[in-house]
Amino acid sequence: MLILGIETSCDETGVALYDSERGLLADALFSQIDLHRIYGGVVPELASRDHVKRMIPLVREVFERAGVPHGEVDGVAYTAGPGLVGALLVGGAFARALSFAWGVPALGVHHMEGHLLAPMLEERPPAFPFVALLVSGGHTQLVEVTGIGEYRLLGESLDDAAGEAFDKTAKLMGLRYPGGPEIARLAEQGTPGRFLFPRPMTDRPGLDFSFSGLKTFTLNTWQACVAEGDDSEQTRADIALAFEQAVVETLTIKCRRALKATGLKRLVIAGGVSANRRLRQSLEKMAAGLNGELFYARPQFCTDNGAMIAYAGCRRLMAGQQDEGGLSPRARWPL
Ligand code: KG4
């Protein structure tokens, strides 16, 4: 089954062709980061307008790169939520129109299921069952996964998502959007041990997270340094490192707990923050200590992309699912 996947939940237009026999045939992405950067975050209206502009050229591009005649697919999958409603409407309306014109089924896919299954696109995909840590700009969740669509929520953030904490922390120190990669880059120059940040909610049982206090802690630390006349690049780097270490260690402690609580050996990380090198190293070490294994996608499939939507859509369309009735994007949608 050959599926066209379309992702437009936020500020990335992603399009891909995935074939159940041959794997990923082509994927193309347009990132709107430069468009939103001057505003310090995503402007929903601008995001929707830009998705409209990019859609047709990107769809053309994947068919041409895959060497597949336009429209010769067995279905169209698109992100139906969660995300920005205007942005979701663009991808959804376009996908539904294509499915209507080509006479093939369409299916709205859950964005976080896309992320969750992205590591399946790699050479060494994880086998079910596994524990998944979903860490993106909008979500931080620990999920027990026993199959496609078989998800049990083990814990989640009670306030900010991990990626959101990276973005907000970066912003308050005057760094560019998106903050995750900026903090990670800056942290490379950080002095270990200069600052020690808390590991929120690790001193009590449970698998929930809270990252908003960490952001406030960073703000207070940064402001205290600035008040003393120290707003140097080195101090920014030292704070970035302390922040990153705190997030990474907190996530590692909870993942370890989740593996122990479920008795599972495989840990999958997905979503934008799973591109973080320090997080991967820390989880790799922790998993090895439990005789377990860590799985993740290549960096460009950790952040938003069309390939993960094509893949998730393909698995579900093959199982006989398809859209019935009208188009209804969902800003919020539990996994
Ligand atoms: O999955 P994603 O592309 O979009 C959402 O579904 O939200 O995740 C974007 C998030 C942003 O908050 C970004 O700062 C974060 O992922 N991110 C990172 C890194 N790369 C992206 N955070 C930490 N380290 C990174 N290397």
Ligand code: ZN
């Ligand atoms: Zn995402």
